[in-house]
Amino acid sequence: MIRYLKKYWLFFILAPLFMLGEVSMDLLQPRLMAVIVDEGVLGLSNGGTGDMGLVIHTGIRMVGLVLFGCFCGIMSGVFANLCSQNYGNDIRKDAFQKIMSLSFEQTDRFSTGSLITRVTNDITQVQNLLTQCIRGFVRTFLLFAGGIVCMLTLDMSFGAVVACVLPLIVICVIFFIAKSNPVFTVLQDKLDRLNNVMQENVSGIRVVKAYVKEAYEKDRFGVANDELTGTQLDVLLLLSYMTPIMNILLNISVVAVIKVGAVQVEAGGVTPGDVMAAITYISQILNAVMRMTMIFQTVSRGAASGRRIKEVLVCEPSIKDGSFEEETGVKGKVEFRDVSFAYPGMGTENVIEHFSLTIQPGETLGILGATGSGKSTLVSLIPRFYDVTGGQVLVDDVDVREYKLSVLRAKVSVALQKSEIFSTSIRENIAWGDPDADDAHILRAAGAAQALEFIEDKKDGLATQVAQGGHSLSGGQKQRVAISRAILKNAEILIFDDTTSALDLKTEAKLYGALREAYAGTTRIIIAQRIASVKNADRIAVIENGRLVACADHGQLMESCAVYRDIYDSQLKK
Numbered sequence: 001m002i003r004y005l006k007k008y009w010l011f012f013i014l015a016p017l018f019m020l021g022e023v024s025m026d027l028l029q030p031r032l033m034a035v036i037v038d039e040g041v042l043g044l045s046n047g048g049t050g051d052m053g054l055v056i057h058t059g060i061r062m063v064g065l066v067l068f069g070c071f072c073g074i075m076s077g078v079f080a081n082l083c084s085q086n087y088g089n090d091i092r093k094d095a096f097q098k099i100m101s102l103s104f105e106q107t108d109r110f111s112t113g114s115l116i117t118r119v120t121n122d123i124t125q126v127q128n129l130l131t132q133c134i135r136g137f138v139r140t141f142l143l144f145a146g147g148i149v150c151m152l153t154l155d156m157s158f159g160a161v162v163a164c165v166l167p168l169i170v171i172c173v174i175f176f177i178a179k180s181n182p183v184f185t186v187l188q189d190k191l192d193r194l195n196n197v198m199q200e201n202v203s204g205i206r207v208v209k210a211y212v213k214e215a216y217e218k219d220r221f222g223v224a225n226d227e228l229t230g231t232q233l234d235v236l237l238l239l240s241y242m243t244p245i246m247n248i249l250l251n252i253s254v255v256a257v258i259k260v261g262a263v264q265v266e267a268g269g270v271t272p273g274d275v276m277a278a279i280t281y282i283s284q285i286l287n288a289v290m291r292m293t294m295i296f297q298t299v300s301r302g303a304a305s306g307r308r309i310k311e312v313l314v315c316e317p318s319i320k321d322g323s324f325e326e327e328t329g330v331k332g333k334v335e336f337r338d339v340s341f342a343y344p345g346m347g348t349e350n351v352i353e354h355f356s357l358t359i360q361p362g363e364t365l366g367i368l369g370a371t372g373s374g375k376s377t378l379v380s381l382i383p384r385f386y387d388v389t390g391g392q393v394l395v396d397d398v399d400v401r402e403y404k405l406s407v408l409r410a411k412v413s414v415a416l417q418k419s420e421i422f423s424t425s426i427r428e429n430i431a432w433g434d435p436d437a438d439d440a441h442i443l444r445a446a447g448a449a450q451a452l453e454f455i456e457d458k459k460d461g462l463a464t465q466v467a468q469g470g471h472s473l474s475g476g477q478k479q480r481v482a483i484s485r486a487i488l489k490n491a492e493i494l495i496f497d498d499t500t501s502a503l504d505l506k507t508e509a510k511l512y513g514a515l516r517e518a519y520a521g522t523t524r525i526i527i528a529q530r531i532a533s534v535k536n537a538d539r540i541a542v543i544e545n546g547r548l549v550a551c552a553d554h555g556q557l558m559e560s561c562a563v564y565r566d567i568y569d570s571q572l573k574k
């Protein structure tokens with residue numbers, strides 16, 4: 001993910017450079033303070049007579065340095081944030097694009113909640129890591145190293161204090177890092193789980209209420225939430241043991257510096273001002289080490305998040321794009337050639353078994369079969385929502401795997417079994433099928449889909465805003481908006497996956513009549529539960545357990561297909 005930094009290399013360099021300026025000012029202050037004490041107040045080199053002029057003069061220099069340090073600090077913050085925010089923004093865009101290119105099976109494997117966490121919280125953690133690296137880490141490291149150098153230049157004997165205390169502190173820090181590091185991956189996993197429960201509940205709130213499952217879901221959320229809190233507490237408790245221990249060590253060090261300083265002052269090795277400066281330096285050094293613990297916390301958490309984002313970024317879409325994009329001379333032909341299919345991760349259990357069928361251009365094919373017989377699965381192989389595990393699917397005599405995906409999917413228009421409606425206007429929902437369409441085209445498609453009547457009844461017509469998930473529309477209205485969208489796309493092959501189930505028979509008949517008239521050249525594949533929906537199709541394919549049982553027109557099937565007759569009897573012969 002380092003390559004994302006390339007564009008922002010200047011910010012990436014400027015932030016630590018300005019930080020260097022800020023830290024240098026911090027390190028200079030104790031020196032000047034020592035001058036004020038030793039010369040301005042005590043007048044050590046002037047026979048004990050202080051020098052007010054020197055105090056004022058040095059004081060002004062100190063104020064100047066503080067202001068300069070402040071300016072450097074601000075600039076460092078500005079560049080660090082510019083760098084990390086832009087960096088995160090780019091990764092977020094790429095991660096989103098990658099998620100869009102993944103196949104259904106891959107997004108299912110990640111889970112929706114986890115993908116949301118990765119694109120939001122995980123990227124924020126990585127941004128924090130970056131800011132800490134180019135700002136926090138640089139600052140602490142410089143204060144630490146600079147503090148030691150400055151202290152030793154005052155007097156080497158102060159080094160003894162550092163040498164005694166530092167190993168203790170380093171052991172504490174390593175202990176903390178070793179304990180807390182593994183917790184961060186767990187923490188993000190718990191966050192995934194919480195987001196999954198949250199997402200399922202908000203999108204399924206109607207079902208939750210209908211089944212009076214609020215208490216059950218509240219418990220489920222409670223468990224996920226408690227687990228997250230527990231993990232977070234583990235880290236924070238570790239930290240709260242850590243801080244007082246570090247403080248004790250810090251205070252002992254200060255006392256030790258005073259003791260060493262007092263001995264040295266008596267021996268004439270150092271001045272009282274030097275001792276004061278040394279106290280400030282030892283505090284700076286130890287504070288830097290303490291802050292390092294916090295930084296390691298952010299870095300560990302950011303690294304865990306970075307790994308999770310990388311998993312998304314490097315995930316190769318399992319549906320690989322082909323290169324074929326020429327015209328074939330055939331338009332709207334679909335052929336299943338001995339197709340078998342099993343869902344990924346479901347073992348060898350085939351949902352479609354040795355299925356062979358050719359649908360001719362312009363033909364209307366009905367597909368009929370019991371629930372779970374594999375109808376939706378079969379048609380999802382045409383636009384390559386999944387790839388076959390055996391055999392071939394051909395569109396216009398070319399294997400679907402050879403097509404450039406965008407070319408293949410432009411040929412196929414699917415109205416899915418579950419109507420996906422977006423929270424925007426009805427116009428935009430329909431225009432999704434063809435973003436360039438004008439109102440006349442949209443109204444024509446809506447007309448064929450028998451949606452015009454209800455759209456015109458709405459006060460705002462096409463501009464009517466739809467609530468999230470299409471909840472402000474009835475089931476049948478949602479289906480008709482989705483059908484309008486599919487029709488508007490004007491593709492060679494139009495697939496309706498049980499999309500007229502919520503329409504009454506009269507409206508459904510009008511819809512198919514309109515399609516036959518206005519889109520006669522389009523190949524239509526209509527999946528239905530009701531025989532009435534497909535009775536007038538050129539042919540009807542009857543599917544049982546993923547196998548083709550028969551394929552002929554209604555009359556022939558009534559004569560020759562027992563399964564079809566059974567369905568007919570159960571539905572129409574009362």
Ligand SMILES: Nc1ncnc2c1ncn2[C@@H]1O[C@H](COP(=O)(O)OP(=O)(O)OP(=O)(O)O)[C@@H](O)[C@H]1O
Pocket residue numbers: 343346351369370371372373374375376377378417498
């Ligand atoms: N994403 C999936 N992962 C694993 N198995 C699946 C998946 N989708 C469907 N199945 C299984 O595949 C079989 C066929 O499902 P499919 O949705 O194709 O049936 P269908 O004929 O369209 O049924 P319905 O009439 O109820 O819509 C079912 O047993 C189902 O459980």
Ligand SMILES: [Mg+2]
Pocket residue numbers: 375376377417497498
């Ligand atoms: Mg189905």
